Amino acid sequence: MYKAGWMRCHDSHELSGIGMTSQRTRDRMAGRLAEAGITDARVLDVMAREPRHLFLDEALAHRAYEDTSLPIGHGQTLSQPWMVARMSELVVASGARRVLEIGTGSGYQTLVLSRLVEAVWSLERIRVLQNRARMRLARLGVRNVRLRLTDGAHGWPEAAPFDTILLTACASELPVALLSQLSDSGTLIAPLEDADGSQWLTRVVRRGDGYDHQRLERVRFVPLLEGVIR
Ligand code: SAH
Secondary structure, three states, X not given: OHHHHHHHXXXXXHHHOOHHHOHHHHHHHHHHHHHOOOOOXXXXXXXXXXXXXXXXXXXXXXXXOOOOOEEEEOOEEEOOHHHHHHHHHHHHHOOOOEEEEEOOOOOHHHXXXXXXXXXXXXXXXXXXXXXXXXXXXXXXXXXXXXXXXXXXXXXXXHHOOEEEEEEOOEEOOOOHHHHHOEEXXXXXXXXXXXXXOOEEEEEEEEEOOEEEEEEEEEEOOOEOOOOOEO
């Protein structure tokens, strides 16, 4: 009896957060994001509420609310909070209801999006990462996210068109399939690499068969890679 009670208590502490993973720590993070120029109140609210530390290995959880990207295994990283906030803000500004994400990774960006839009389809090429993300999202009761293991360059044709497509890995050229899965006046947000190797967060808006490109800011992402790792 005692053990079961302790387990429950431990579990709820973990979800509500203690110490370095407490609500106060998250509120401070949201405050820093606002100071750094994030203006969307819903994005700030979601990030102040949701447990980023549950998307990292236990050994790194105490660093979850630092302004830094962190390793999630297989050479991949969970983006720093500012980047997640900025991309979420751009997704909200695009007026999205149905969003396709390329690069589920830890699932944290997926979680934040799921609280801001109607439904999220998220693709990942590494099975181990996808499995962990699936468990975390299920545990948090997220029901409006669908995950698929595939090379994200193919997109998710059966669920297209999407209002917004978000890449969380950097491409040098945008996969044609992704552009074709945008709804008319839909928006794609992606880090894109220049010939000189610099990466720029880029917003592409579909206008019929044409696409308007707009460069936003310099960023640093892991590369978009080909194939699936089972
Ligand atoms: N949004 C993630 C960031 C993960 S880093 C998070 O919040 O944790 C980028 C992710 O993109 C990695 O998990 C990587 O495996 C994945 N990725 C890279 N190329 C891909 C591709 N072609 N298709 C699907 N996922 C890809």
